[in-house]
Amino acid sequence: MIDLNADLGEGFGRWRLTDDEQLLSVVTSANVACGFHAGDPVTMRRVCDLAAERGVRIGAQVSYRDLAGFGRRAMDVPPDELAAEVAYQIGALEVFARAAGTRVSYVKPHGALYNRVVHDAEQAGAVIAGVLLAGKGLPVLGLPGSRLLELAEGAGLPAVPEAFADRAYTEEATLVPRGQEGALVTDPEAVVARSVTLARTGVVASLSGTLLAISARSLCVHGDTPGAVDLARRVRERLEASGIRVEAFA
Numbered sequence: 001m002i003d004l005n006a007d008l009g010e011g012f013g014r015w016r017l018t019d020d021e022q023l024l025s026v027v028t029s030a031n032v033a034c035g036f037h038a039g040d041p042v043t044m045r046r047v048c049d050l051a052a053e054r055g056v057r058i059g060a061q062v063s064y065r066d067l068a069g070f071g072r073r074a075m076d077v078p079p080d081e082l083a084a085e086v087a088y089q090i091g092a093l094e095v096f097a098r099a100a101g102t103r104v105s106y107v108k109p110h111g112a113l114y115n116r117v118v119h120d121a122e123q124a125g126a127v128i129a130g131v132l133l134a135g136k137g138l139p140v141l142g143l144p145g146s147r148l149l150e151l152a153e154g155a156g157l158p159a160v161p162e163a164f165a166d167r168a169y170t171e172e173a174t175l176v177p178r179g180q181e182g183a184l185v186t187d188p189e190a191v192v193a194r195s196v197t198l199a200r201t202g203v204v205a206s207l208s209g210t211l212l213a214i215s216a217r218s219l220c221v222h223g224d225t226p227g228a229v230d231l232a233r234r235v236r237e238r239l240e241a242s243g244i245r246v247e248a249f250a
Helices: 041-054 079-099 111-119 121-133 147-154 188-201 228-241
Strands: 003-008 029-033 057-062 104-109 140-142 159-164 203-205 211-213 218-220
Touching: 003 228, 029 041, 029 104, 041 057, 041 079, 057 079, 079 104, 079 121, 104 111, 104 121, 111 121, 111 140, 111 147, 121 140, 121 147, 140 147, 147 159, 188 203, 188 218, 188 228
Parallel strands: 003 029, 003 218, 029 057, 057 104, 104 140, 140 159, 159 218
Antiparallel strands: 203 211
């Protein structure tokens, strides 16, 4: 069994980046932007309503406060400030999830924050403090072997390792920075094949060709990738055709 997640609600005002309605017919977990890197109250409410209607689990995708940079710029935020901002984002999304008759089921950092908490114990600890401040023992989604998941387990929170179908890996099993050539896997068939291999064997090749062991309970297909809906649908169909059950982890 594996969960299939995507980043959704990545719009602001009249601008929309992700095809939320179509992706919610494919994925089992929705990482919903909470207003700091993308998203606004109307978008958050709409995505929560659609997710609840289709039985998709809602996750708070928390970020540095960086609308202009889409949350992908490195920032140094004091730990107490970051913890409060993480709790704030979770709380905002929870209002709309509850209004839709469901709840926030997990937390996943976005962009620069996601990559920072792989190695930075202070920032990772602030994210965990924010989850705890929000008042729930929510599962935390992150990179296998990251400080984030290590600290989540230490705090008694479920730690959920995830893999990426459409992102390249370094030899250290971290994500290749987006500005580097080859960071995105753009061949649809390669994405589909990687997804099945990851789900069945827990192995993926790094950008240099080294085989990596990646134990994951969730698989991410980015919602802002060109052709994301068709790609996500092909991934799910191939997983199920290979005998792999696709369902939410939480």
